[in-house]
Amino acid sequence: MQYTYSKDEKLKSRKLIKELFKNGKAATVYPLRMIYLKKEHFGKYPVKAGVSVSKRNLKHAVDRNRIKRLMREAYRLNKHLLYTNLEEQYIIMFIYLAKEKETFKLIENKMKDLMEKFLRREQKTA
C-alpha cells in the first residue's frame, strides 16, 4: 500500500467542487465533516479528495495551513480504508468545523471514525 497523496488524488477542478457542494451528502464526526458524491471522474484512483478550513473559524492563515496539513496527513495515512472497500469512484471534501487548533492524534482518530461511518452508510445503500 502506497501512502502517497499526489496531484491526481487531489480534488482540484472548480467545476467538480461546485457540483459536490450542490449535490453532495454530508457525514460528521466532530470536528470533521465529510461531503461526498458518487461521481465518475476518470482518474486512476477511486477517490479524489480535498480539505478545507473556514476563514470564519480560524482567522490566521498560519493556523489554517497547519490544520489543512494535518488533515491531509491524516487522510494520506488512512486512505487505504477507502481504497480497499470502494468499488465506484467518489469525490470527497473534508471540512474542519472547530474554532480551535487540535492535535494530530485527535484528527487522525476522528478521520478513521469518519471513514468507517461513511463506508457503513454507503454499503447499506449499495
Place this chain on the structure above:
RNA sequence: UAAGUAGUUCAUCUUAUCGCUCUUAGUUUUAUUAAGAGAGGAAAGUCCGGACACCAAAGUGAAUCGUAGCGGCUAACAGCCGUCAUUUUGCUAGAAAUAGUAGAAUAGGACAAGUGCAACAGAAAGAAUGUACAGGUAAUGCUGUAGUGAAACCGGGUAAACUCUACGAGGUGCAAUGUUACGUAUAUUGGAGUGUCGAUUUAUCGACAAAGAGUCUCACGCUCAAAUCUUCAAGGGGUAAACAGCUAAAGUUAAUUAGUAAUAAUUAACGCAGAUAAAUGAUAAGAAUCAAUUUUAUUGAUACAGAAUCCGGCUUACAGAACUACUUUAUAU
C-alpha cells in the same frame, strides 16, 4: 554587576521514518528512480512611491486630491541624510537677563488680497475707544496714564479655519494583458444611423450643421460609420482550462574609493521559492533556552506570524538571544 532607553544582527537545532511542489538527468511510455532547490523580518496592514500592462493621442483648462524652511540622495516618494529655525529637557557658567553644550519634538510657505473665529475677565476682541485723571486744540479720543486679559490698533493673533501661493498627480490593475483550446458565438430579438450644399463615376465622394458613443467628473479638444457594417438596449450560455506574463532583479555578499551622511562607483564571488481548493509538511527520539514544581529529575512553554506580478519605503505584531551607545543605581579601586 543590575535595570532602563535607542539602534543593529539572529530568531531553536540534529537524526530517523513517511510524504508534497518545482527543476535537471535517466529508465521508458506515463508511471517510476536519482540528484538539487523549496517562506519572512515583518511574507501582515494595503498607507505612500515606482516598474510593467491595457485604456482608439494618453492632450489643455477647471474642479478635486496631495506636498510645503533650505540643501542633498533616489527610478520615485508623504521615505532617508545633512543643516537652519522654533519649542522643550538635562548639565555647566552667571546675581539675573542670557550664553555654551548634549538630547528630543515640530502638517516649519503666506494673515502686506478677501472672509471667518477668539472661553473667562473686560466698556470694547477689530466699524475700536467707555470711564477716571493729566496734558493739548479753533474743534474732535487729539495725546498719555490707570483698569481687564495671553493679546487692546499694532502691517495685532489664528491657515492640523475657509482661502491664497508654489510644485506635483490621466484612469484601471497580473482576475492587467497576449496566445491556444472548448463553445452554434460575427448567437438571437428590438431601437437608432438625420439634414443641407457641391462634384460627378448616379450611388458614391467631399464640405458644413445637428445628434450619438468613447475619452473616471465638467468644459474644450480629439477619436469613431456605411449593411456579412457601426452603436445602444434587452438577454442566454460558458471557461474560470492550458501556456506565456512569472521571476536575473533599481539583485545578494565582501572589499576598495568618493562623500559629514543618506548614497554612488569599481572589482570579485554567488546565481537564491514560483504554488493555483494553492507545495515548502507530519510523526518519533534527542539536544538547547526559559518557567514551575520539587530538588536534580519531572511537567509545561519556545514569539509574531505563511509568499501569490515584482521592487523601494512607512505602519502595526513579536517569546527570547548576542553586540554597540547612552542614562540611572549599588559595590570595589
